[in-house]
Amino acid sequence: MTTSVAKLNLPVQTIDSTSGKAREMLETAKSRLGFVPAMYGNMVNSPGLLETYLLGYERFRQDGGYTPAEQELVFLTISRFHGCTYCMAAHSMIGEKMSKVPAPVLAALRDGTEIPDAKLAALSTFVRIMVESRGAPSSEQLATFKAAGYTDRHALEIVLAIAVKTLSNFSNHLMHTEVDPAFQAYAWSA
Helix, strand or coil: CCCCCCCCCCCCHHHHHHHCHHHHHHHHHHHCCCCCCCHHHHHHCHHHHHHHHHHHHHHHHHHHCCCHHHHHHHHHHHHHCCHHHHHHHHHHHHHHHCCCCCHHHHHHHCCCCCCCHHHHHHHHHHHHHHHCCCCCCHHHHHHHHHHHHHHHHHHHHHHHHHHHHEEEEEHHHHHHCCCHHHHHHHHCCC
């Protein structure tokens, strides 16, 4: 994160500093993850922001039609495009430890080099096209994506993933979110 990015003057919230819906969301995060990610503590300053993020994230994970490794690839492609150091670290750890993204694919995503898997490369390329074009790929670009084994529904689910990652990436930029110790070994810089 460059020092030229404005920083909001809002505190990182904790379970003890919040109440109501905000507190419930942080308590749920702690029960599921074992800790409250700094990103959540920042985002909950706008409870609607965190709630929208969590709902969209869950829907993409559960109903998006992508494998866990493909899900991480989508999130990492978006986060790399946006230069989000927090999400790159977090999704790199999740990608390796939980979603089983192949090591060469994860390295390529982090380094911005060619992805050594044709189907995953096509997915990452289409995700990048969707972000760069603000959701307006050409017919040829969509056809190439579908020729790799994806569907129109998969393309629409990328819109959800972009929305979710835009919420987290942009709030992390504004809050200058520190990478949690759980993700520190996967620290990344743009």
